[in-house]
Amino acid sequence: MAESTVASRTAELSARLDGLLARIEAARVAAGREPGSVRLLPVTKFFPARDIEILYRLGRREFGESREQEATAKVADLRALASSDEADSAIAWHMIGRLQRNKARVVARWAHTVHSVDSERLATALDAGARAALDAGERAEPLRVLLQVSLDADPGRGGVVPEELDRLADGVAESASLRLGGLMAIPPLDADADSAFARLASLHTSLLGRHPGATELSAGMSGDIEQAVEHGSTCVRVGTALMGPRPITSA
Numbered sequence: 001m002a003e004s005t006v007a008s009r010t011a012e013l014s015a016r017l018d019g020l021l022a023r024i025e026a027a028r029v030a031a032g033r034e035p036g037s038v039r040l041l042p043v044t045k046f047f048p049a050r051d052i053e054i055l056y057r058l059g060r061r062e063f064g065e066s067r068e069q070e071a072t073a074k075v076a077d078l079r080a081l082a083s084s085d086e087a088d089s090a091i092a093w094h095m096i097g098r099l100q101r102n103k104a105r106v107v108a109r110w111a112h113t114v115h116s117v118d119s120e121r122l123a124t125a126l127d128a129g130a131r132a133a134l135d136a137g138e139r140a141e142p143l144r145v146l147l148q149v150s151l152d153a154d155p156g157r158g159g160v161v162p163e164e165l166d167r168l169a170d171g172v173a174e175s176a177s178l179r180l181g182g183l184m185a186i187p188p189l190d191a192d193a194d195s196a197f198a199r200l201a202s203l204h205t206s207l208l209g210r211h212p213g214a215t216e217l218s219a220g221m222s223g224d225i226e227q228a229v230e231h232g233s234t235c236v237r238v239g240t241a242l243m244g245p246r247p248i249t250s251a
Ligand SMILES: *Cc1c(COP(=O)(O)O)cnc(C)c1O
Pocket: 043, 045, 066, 096, 097, 186, 221, 222, 223, 237, 238, 239, 240, 241
């Protein structure tokens, strides 16, 4: 990749990042929320490791990926960068996409947080994977998981139905190698984002009653950041508004 191309992509990502952080900050202020209460999680799926490296050099230390194979390869590509001795060099990788149980073990080796846990079977597989990774010295901390909630009961999009949320949360909280971090949701395609996020917020409030440490609320994407922040999102997962349109792939 020519230097000039890297320079122009850096300028582009830097400008979009500044604009996006300003947009999130404006949403936070409009919602009357505390400074620092909403984090940006850049979503880098479909974009090359080189873009992640640029964002890393711009100061980002968390990245969201949604496909296991692609993510595992990028984690390996960026390992050298993120394991230098400098303070604050580590990357926290977030798995945000649907995850099959047979991929749980490999994801548990590199993920800081999995946002898409929606069944006890998947939680059990991740717990076993995290246990193995801890034993092998591949990770130092339990795996943090967010429970993905279905707001429309469409099984195709993933997520646990609200009626089963407490049971799943209790099971994760009791898993030795998992830590219950909070909730995640994707609003239904045809629904009003505002009412979907309001529903999510009320589920989060009741979860916090049982599990006070489950403070993360992963909600909001490029098109609905403001509504998500209005309803208490602590982590907006943003792809397109930062990276540009996703490249066309055959995958
Ligand atoms: C791709 C993706 C995002 C980012 O979506 P944009 O609309 O591009 O910001 C957020 N969350 C999940 C689960 C995704 O798969």
